Amino acid sequence: MTPNAASSGLSRRSFLASTAVATAAVAGGVPLLAACSDSGSGGSREGATAGKAADKLLPTYVASTVAKPDIPSKNGSSAGYTSKVDLATLASSVPTRLGTGAPIEVLAPLWGTPPKPGCAYYTALDAAAGTKITWQNQDGNTYGEKLGAVLASSSIPDMVVVPSWELVGKISSAVTAKFMDLGPYLAGDKVKKYPNLAAIPSDSWRMSIFGGALRGIPMPAAAVPNIVPFYRKDVFDKKGYTVPTSADEFLSWAKEATSAKAKVWACGDMRWSAAGIFGVRPAGSLGWNIGDDGKLTYRIEHPEYLEHLEWVRKLFAAGVVHPDDKANTGDPRQRFTSGQILVYNNDMSSWYGKTAEQAQSNPDFEISGMDYFGAGGGSPTLYAGQPAGIWSMIRKDASKETVENALAAANFAAAPYGTKERMFVDYGVEGTHYTVENGAPVKNDRGIQEVNNAWVLLAAPAPYTAHPDLPDITRMQVEWQQRQGAFVKKTSTYGMNIVEPTRYATLSSQFEQLEIDFVRGNKKPSDIQQAISTWKSSGGDKLRGWYKELLDKNGSGN
Amino acid sequence: MSIMAGSRPDGTRPGAAVEEPRPAVAAATVKESVPRRAAKAGKAGKVPLRVRWRRDRALILMTLPVIALLLLFNYVPLLGNVVAFQDYDPYVSSNGITAIFHSPWVGVEQFSRMLGDPLFWSATKNTVVLFVLQLVLFFPVPIALALVINSVIRPRVRAVAQAIMYLPHFFSWVLVVTVFQQILGGAGIIAQTLEEHGWSGFDLMTDADLFKYLVTAQAVWKDAGWGIIVFLAALSAVSTDLYEAAAMDGAGRWRRMWHITLPALRPVIALLLVLRVGDALSVGFEQFLLQRYAVGAGASEVLDTYVWNMGIQNGDFSYAAAVGLAKGLIGVCLVLGANKFAHLLGQQGVYKK
Numbered sequence: 001m002t003p004n005a006a007s008s009g010l011s012r013r014s015f016l017a018s019t020a021v022a023t024a025a026v027a028g029g030v031p032l033l034a035a036c037s038d039s040g041s042g043g044s045r046e047g048a049t050a051g052k053a054a055d056k057l058l059p060t061y062v063a064s065t066v067a068k069p070d071i072p073s074k075n076g077s078s079a080g081y082t083s084k085v086d087l088a089t090l091a092s093s094v095p096t097r098l099g100t101g102a103p104i105e106v107l108a109p110l111w112g113t114p115p116k117p118g119c120a121y122y123t124a125l126d127a128a129a130g131t132k133i134t135w136q137n138q139d140g141n142t143y144g145e146k147l148g149a150v151l152a153s154s155s156i157p158d159m160v161v162v163p164s165w166e167l168v169g170k171i172s173s174a175v176t177a178k179f180m181d182l183g184p185y186l187a188g189d190k191v192k193k194y195p196n197l198a199a200i201p202s203d204s205w206r207m208s209i210f211g212g213a214l215r216g217i218p219m220p221a222a223a224v225p226n227i228v229p230f231y232r233k234d235v236f237d238k239k240g241y242t243v244p245t246s247a248d249e250f251l252s253w254a255k256e257a258t259s260a261k262a263k264v265w266a267c268g269d270m271r272w273s274a275a276g277i278f279g280v281r282p283a284g285s286l287g288w289n290i291g292d293d294g295k296l297t298y299r300i301e302h303p304e305y306l307e308h309l310e311w312v313r314k315l316f317a318a319g320v321v322h323p324d325d326k327a328n329t330g331d332p333r334q335r336f337t338s339g340q341i342l343v344y345n346n347d348m349s350s351w352y353g354k355t356a357e358q359a360q361s362n363p364d365f366e367i368s369g370m371d372y373f374g375a376g377g378g379s380p381t382l383y384a385g386q387p388a389g390i391w392s393m394i395r396k397d398a399s400k401e402t403v404e405n406a407l408a409a410a411n412f413a414a415a416p417y418g419t420k421e422r423m424f425v426d427y428g429v430e431g432t433h434y435t436v437e438n439g440a441p442v443k444n445d446r447g448i449q450e451v452n453n454a455w456v457l458l459a460a461p462a463p464y465t466a467h468p469d470l471p472d473i474t475r476m477q478v479e480w481q482q483r484q485g486a487f488v489k490k491t492s493t494y495g496m497n498i499v500e501p502t503r504y505a506t507l508s509s510q511f512e513q514l515e516i517d518f519v520r521g522n523k524k525p526s527d528i529q530q531a532i533s534t535w536k537s538s539g540g541d542k543l544r545g546w547y548k549e550l551l552d553k554n555g556s557g558n
Numbered sequence: 559m560s561i562m563a564g565s566r567p568d569g570t571r572p573g574a575a576v577e578e579p580r581p582a583v584a585a586a587t588v589k590e591s592v593p594r595r596a597a598k599a600g601k602a603g604k605v606p607l608r609v610r611w612r613r614d615r616a617l618i619l620m621t622l623p624v625i626a627l628l629l630l631f632n633y634v635p636l637l638g639n640v641v642a643f644q645d646y647d648p649y650v651s652s653n654g655i656t657a658i659f660h661s662p663w664v665g666v667e668q669f670s671r672m673l674g675d676p677l678f679w680s681a682t683k684n685t686v687v688l689f690v691l692q693l694v695l696f697f698p699v700p701i702a703l704a705l706v707i708n709s710v711i712r713p714r715v716r717a718v719a720q721a722i723m724y725l726p727h728f729f730s731w732v733l734v735v736t737v738f739q740q741i742l743g744g745a746g747i748i749a750q751t752l753e754e755h756g757w758s759g760f761d762l763m764t765d766a767d768l769f770k771y772l773v774t775a776q777a778v779w780k781d782a783g784w785g786i787i788v789f790l791a792a793l794s795a796v797s798t799d800l801y802e803a804a805a806m807d808g809a810g811r812w813r814r815m816w817h818i819t820l821p822a823l824r825p826v827i828a829l830l831l832v833l834r835v836g837d838a839l840s841v842g843f844e845q846f847l848l849q850r851y852a853v854g855a856g857a858s859e860v861l862d863t864y865v866w867n868m869g870i871q872n873g874d875f876s877y878a879a880a881v882g883l884a885k886g887l888i889g890v891c892l893v894l895g896a897n898k899f900a901h902l903l904g905q906q907g908v909y910k911k
Contacts, residue, residue: 145870148648148870148873149654151648151649152648152649152653152654152657153653153654154652154653168871168872168873169872169873169874170647170648170649170873171649171873173647173649174648174649177649177650178649260744260745260749260750260753260758261753261754263745263750265745319758319759322744322745323743323744323745323746323749323761323763323764324739324743324744324745326744326761326764326851326852327739327743327744327763327764327849327851327852328850328851328852329735329736329739329743329848329852330736330739340745502647505872505873505874506868506872506874509871509872510677513850513855516851516854516855517854517855517856520764520851520852520854522766522853522854522856522857523854523856
């Protein structure tokens with residue numbers, strides 16, 4: 001983690017960092033962290049396009065038939081690939097090079113050290129895709145600041161990666177103003193020129209409509225939760241702990257497991273998991289839903305909202321949360337691998353990432369995901385994440401050739417699993433970046449260094465999970481997703497890319513900080529109630545009216 | 559600077575600039591004293607402009623690059639403050655600057671919003687409390703340290719002590735906060751030691767009530783050593799004759815410190831105090847941002863972090879600019895007030911009347 005991230009160790013930025021990097025292996029989605037989609041724009045830039053109006057803008061869906069998943073998608077999970085892939089007979093999804101080699105500039109976030117320009121990986125990929133990309137990588141943790149400044153300048157790079165969580169304040173109106181309508185290149189059958197883009201599910205494309213036009217090339221995300229309450233299975237087994245199945249059980253287990261003397265605490269900050277346990281809706285536009293009583297409400301207006309925070313507050317008060325998590329310093333992932341905390345929540349990518357990382361140095365290490373449970377035991381209520389959360393976009397006045405080269409790059413990056421192109425993007429060149437051991441590709445040092453780049457952010461295939469070296473992890477991940485998927489509900493705003501009017505842009509911005517402070521005992525329950533009533537009176541009720549109209553016009557998403 | 563002031567060939571008004579302990583003052587205020595001197599020389603008007611130009615040409619030319627940089631990076635951006643009177647949308651036009659011309663004017667709406675915002679007042683209160691606390695607890699520390707260092711005769715001990723005191727200044731705040739967390743935090747050295755002896759629950763880093771003392775302690779540890787440089791410079795300018803004479807007259811250590819050392823430091827102290835007061839509303843930024851989660855925004859939000867949150871995080875540039883502007887105005891008033899106060903005490907302050 002960068003020093004900067006110390007202040008935001010658990011923020012959506014650094015958090016999604018790992019998601020983005022590992023997207024190829026992960027069913028993405030931004031369940032609790034979509035707070036930033038509540039941003040606005042002026043005039044016709046706000047609102048959403050859904051239903052028939054949206055369908056006209058979408059590319060035709062042509063499913064990919066390259067590789068059949070071993071575990072097909074179910075309950076909104078990703079598709080899992082667990083069997084060995086014969087690297088010698090990989091199919092090709094891009095038979096002819098689509099790029100013309102005209103130079104394009106791409107601005108993208110990156111977590112970690114970007115590879116050097118002109119490195120073997122870049123050269124090889126450019127040659128394969130027929131592109132000539134100059135990368136402008138910016139630190140992912142502070143990408144929003146850079147993005148805001150770049151969009152306000154008069155020289156915007158040809159292609160820009162835009163994560164949904166950076167769409168704060170007026171940036172979402174900028175997206176409409178500064179980026180091109182890709183309809184002329186992709187709508188309907190035109191997309192068939194780019195078969196991998198055509199294989200991106202329509203739901204994800206629908207999420208890429210900004211200001212009434214298709215402006216984004218999406219990275220699809222699975223609807224199932226991407227936040228996993230991870231636990232140290234090896235420690236649980238050794239100590240004979242049973243995995244808790246209710247909120248109270250969790251608390252009593254946590255008290256038993258915590259021993260400050262031994263430098264072991266039960267967990268980190270469990271807010272994200274608590275939202276799943278107590279059935280709290282995600283923040284942002286997904287937080288709006290028409291209930292069974294026909295009333296349109298926002299997430300904070302339900303008693304579960306305060307309840308889930310009160311439960312986390314209890315954990316903090318009981319002293320079962322690591323003091324460094326309370327102070328938000330250091331890296332919770334490191335505390336987890338070193339055994340200082342036994343449970344923590346993070347995105348799905350940690351399952352594989354931590355297993356691979358610890359395999360050498362800590363062979364006993366075993367990470368597993370807890371199933372979500374209802375607060376009082378029994379089934380939880382989970383909410384679906386949006387089907388896309390990261391887009392790449394093309395500058396408004398880009399030339400036709402630039403657009404076609406950018407789309408060629410995106411098409412290459414969206415290659416489905418089991419193709420040469422996917423292998424290229426995820427592993428680089430055989431011999432240079434990876435070697436094949438026991439039929440599975442293993443990156444060497446150069447591979448680890450150079451493959452960590454932003455090609456994967458340009459676009460992605462339908463959500464899938466595959467770890468050729470650790471197929472068991474793939475199976476556990478997909479099975480976990482399918483079990484959780486059974487409890488997933490969609491809110492009325494699901495699948496709609498909604499841009500709220502600017503006047504409400506900062507209405508809900510105080511809640512994240514308030515939650516952080518409340519669970520640590522630095523705010524009182526009355527402060528939350530006060531904030532909720534202030535929210536209502538200072539625009540929340542009007543925003544409700546706005547959403548009501550929007551949903552009446554576009555139809556509900558669930 | 560002082561040398562120049564004393565050795566000016568025309569000898570216009572050298573007196574004011576070379577009063578006894580002035581050298582250190584002048585050294586510390588090089589930047590401020592440049593325009594002051596020029597203005598005074600102009601008022602004196604004894605030497606024709608042409609002559610002065612010929613005489614100072616090289617010096618003036620040498621300052622030009624700095625003046626250009628100063629204009630470009632300190633003064634031109636000031637113009638951007640007009641967005642405080644707008645509902646600024648940086649994306650409304652082809653770039654952020656022309657967007658200023660296309661954004662709607664809203665008068666003082668952002669300011670009235672600010673006055674009605676409890677978060678703004680909470681940040682202001684924290685800032686003022688911290689400033690007062692740091693003035694009382696932090697400001698005297700470098701003076702005391704300088705006196706201690708100055709009393710050490712052996713050069714090697716002195717150099718080592720000084721180096722140790724300077725060192726933390728070069729640590730980043732991330733490191734400072736981490737070091738404090740490792741020592742005073744709930745899983746830190748002290749907490750672990752206490753735990754072994756049966757006391758649990760020690761955690762100074764997440765106590766919102768103690769936070770203001772904690773950040774002051776961090777600031778002292780990090781920057782007090784650095785702050786002694788100016789005082790040491792002032793002390794080194796005190797003539798040893800004075801000490802010898804006083805010793806001859808039978809003055810002890812304390813009397814010498816009281817009657818020679820401290821009076822020698824007085825102008826520097828007054829000057830730094832004025833500067834510090836002018837900077838009162840800037841108590842720090844990173845330090846507070848880093849510890850925001852630990853104690854909550856209620857205790858850690860200061861004006862600088864508030865502006866950052868509103869502007870950079872929420873993208874509400876107009877409002878952030880309004881708050882920043884208000885902060886600047888209050889700062890100017892404080893400087894003027896403190897300077898007036900320094901004059902009343904018979905000190906020179908930042909500028910002369």
